[in-house]
Amino acid sequence: MKSKIPEEKKHIIILGGGFAGVRAALDLNNYLHDDLEYEIILVDRKDYQTFNSALYEAATTEHRLVEAKKVKHTVAISFDDIFKRTRVKVFKGYVDRIDLINGKVITDSRILAFDYLVIAMGSVPDYYDIPNLDKYGFTLKSLEDAIMIRNRIEDLVAKKDSGCIIIGGAGFAGTEFAGEVHNLLKHECAHHQKDLNNYKVVMVEGGTSYLSGLSEKISAIIGSRLTTMGIETRFSSLITDTGKDHVILNMKERVDCDLLIWTGGVRSIRLPLDLPAGGELERDKKDRTIVATALNLSQYPRVFLAGDNTGIVDPVTKKPVPQTAQEAINQGKYVAKNIYRMIKDKPLLSYHPVALRFIIPVTGKFAIFYTPSVIMSGFSGWLIRKAADLRYFLSILPFTKAISYWTTENRIFMKND
Secondary structure (H helix, E strand, C coil), X not given: CCCXXXXXXXXXXXXXXXXXXXXXXXXXXXXXXXXXXXXXXXXXXXXXXXXXXXXXXXXXXXXXXXXXXXXXXXXXXXXXXXXXXXXXXXXXCCEEEEECCCCEEEECCCEEECCEEEECCCEEECCCCCCCHXXXXXXXXXXXXXXXXXXXXHHXXXXXXXXXXXXXXXXXXXXXXXXXXXXXXXXXXXXXXXCHHHXXXXXXXXXXXXXXXXXXXXXXXXXXXXHHCCCEEECCCCEEEEECCEEEECCXXXXXXXXXXXXCCEEECCCCEECCCCCCCCECXXXXXXXXXXXXXXXXXXXXXXXXXXXXXXXXXXXXXCCCHHHHHHHHHHHHHHHHHHHCCCCCCCCCCCCCCEEEECCCCCEEEECCCCEEEEHHHHHHHHHHHHHHHHHHCCHHHHHHHHHXXXXXXXXXX
């Protein structure tokens, strides 16, 4: 017997098509696939999900070997492909305001009423109030950023016989990116018959080790790998000012550079919320909105947050849950499950962060797989990384599409090595 189509549907609106938003939409579709009372709508400014994990590779592909259009296919996963066999509707638009009181999302072209809302709008670079950094520092948050950085590096080698590229931050993004920048410089120097030794890659890190907070063994492996490539790292060095062609370290030392790439961290996008006077929501120092244990707002229980916008403390470590893809996906799952449980009048589940594990590529077929009890590095780590990418594609795409994206990514990015 077919379900009766209700006269007026209820709406679940998901803002943001990143790791958290896509996972929430797919899981809600699975929970409500035969319930025609609910309509699931995902809102994003783009018509694709950016696969952020591969942006550093996209930014260092040779233009002569891979044109920008092909690079897009490696990091832009079409929403049409993701949601083709689902009831999820995608609306392309810019979110202007979120009216929590009246249950409306105001976009640049229409107003969307919601019964349940998922806010997963992502993050922006955290410039830590460093003067001019937002003006002169390049970031790696989008496909456009990746293409722009690639073009700047190629122009540098084509037009100058020497140069310096500074990477601000020696965390995950910085260490992954540094080796790939070196590889691109190597290829460009060979093409233009320039001396690679005249081009420097310098990482600047305020802490005393790579990936501060992880084990010393991880830092030592990364340091050995990057040093072999001639990459210099300045620890205990803070960028305190920037200019068009230089940075100031620790408020005194000037270092000239041709390109500054900032990978020093992110903060939640400031949510465009309409709230009553005096009704501000609590945020942490990264602008993440503090949520209840079920990942919803205490004042507005049908409004859930997931991903980089979510401020919640890990009950075990007593620290804020990190802004990682793993956590975003996990939170997307919890949000979908709790919305479904709320619809069915079941008690909500408290959020539990994922187990600590990381994969850190350090250029070429070399990566580090890390858990608190296991560390694997080298080619085996790289294979785990490739398997993790495939697993993700399979989790959001039909089988043939997943294989297509994965093989295209590998075919293009292996040219970087």
